[in-house]
Amino acid sequence: MPYSYEHPRPALTVDCVVFGLDDTDLKVLLIQRSVAPFKGSWALPGGFVHVEETLEEAARRELEEETGLRNVFLEQLYTFGELKRDPRERIISVAWYALVNLRDHKVKAATDAGEAAWFSLDDLPTLAFDHATILDTAQQRLRGKVRYVPIGFELLPRLFTLTQMQRMYEKILDRALDKRNFRKKVLGMGVLEETDQVQQDVAHRAARLYRFNEAAYKRMVKQGINFEI
Amino acid sequence: MPYSYEHPRPALTVDCVVFGLDDTDLKVLLIQRSVAPFKGSWALPGGFVHVEETLEEAARRELEEETGLRNVFLEQLYTFGELKRDPRERIISVAWYALVNLRDHKVKAATDAGEAAWFSLDDLPTLAFDHATILDTAQQRLRGKVRYVPIGFELLPRLFTLTQMQRMYEKILDRALDKRNFRKKVLGMGVLEETDQVQQDVAHRAARLYRFNEAAYKRMVKQGINFEI
């Protein structure tokens, strides 16, 4: 025990809520705990913060170690510090949320944290610690934020159809959107760039593919244009 | 040094950005540091988290110890964890912001943290540590949140005039609002309760006093009514 302090210190961890989107659902990435407490339970990926790394570095490191994910959209969520949230000792957790698209990022199945797997948000296992609370907070944040800031594109592949984009908003906001109004609105915003490509290998009329024009978006933010869906 | 751990642990603090409103300005409460580092500089009130208290308890305790304020609106802001934010050692700070009204809450001038004083947001001294960043983050949060959630009432006295309320929004949002449109809107929301009292001791026509009807607000939140200013 070489590290001593005058006063007792809580331990500090990071936990990540990783959202991913596939054709059918909005999903979250969980890992199965291989050690006590909550051995065998599903939990958010995360771990202890090292003393020589920032909080964001810790979150990204743990995410890569436990799930193989890197270079993902990551934003701080909230810091959870209830007294008994970990049965072993006092642990403060700085929670983060990440957005990835399931096509571009493959998750390594088995890791040093045990098994990693995607779960639909409406079919979740019981989670370890207070991770259900953290996940719930993340979902609320995502729902609130996606309407004002175009972070949703992080969940879509680089090229996407307007229908895919609409489905994404519908999953996150959990309500149906009108097709024509949705298209009118998002095309009117001027941050979508039409490509000359269309969907491949679909058994019906192929939809045009679009990409998100980040430069145009940044220009518009500077002009104070707002971005409500 | 009785507290030993297998791995080194960062220290954990809380810092509070306390906003207050008077007749002329939106202000923030700062304390003058009486010890190194940054001795003599102005800083946000805050201090170390004890191992047997939650983060919110720590924030409230420090706030009372250093400024005498209690029972104020307090919400978690963000957690700051850059490597060199404190020159002594690695310190993580969970930042909070508070809203108080300067009429009801008197700040004790001299405290164990030295001098406490209110500063206008556009006339700030140089702040210790990364507290300028924290304050800036808090101001952005307040600006974003006040438009959707009626937290602004925390800054007003219990009874207030519509003009005081409009000034409050104007200070926070940093833009002028139209008097008639503002009144139409806020009265139409149905969360303001008209009293039969008017302003006292003013050298002009006295304005009617209103109070915030929290019960009505909660009812409306449940109905999903939104609250944009």
Next chain:
DNA sequence: TTGCCTTAGTGTCTCGTATACACTAAACTG
């Protein structure tokens, strides 16, 4: 090859809300 199935893609009308805008009323002051 043709009919069928599935999804893509498109325009208008209505209604409600945001915004722009100026005068009279009331209360105190000297």
Next chain:
DNA sequence: CAGTTTAGTGTATACGAGACACTAAGGCAA
């Protein structure tokens, strides 16, 4: 009582949100 200061009030216009249904295109199977 004339002057000063702030309170308090209504309307007209423009814009955007939301409701709504049909045709186009492409693959598939009989």
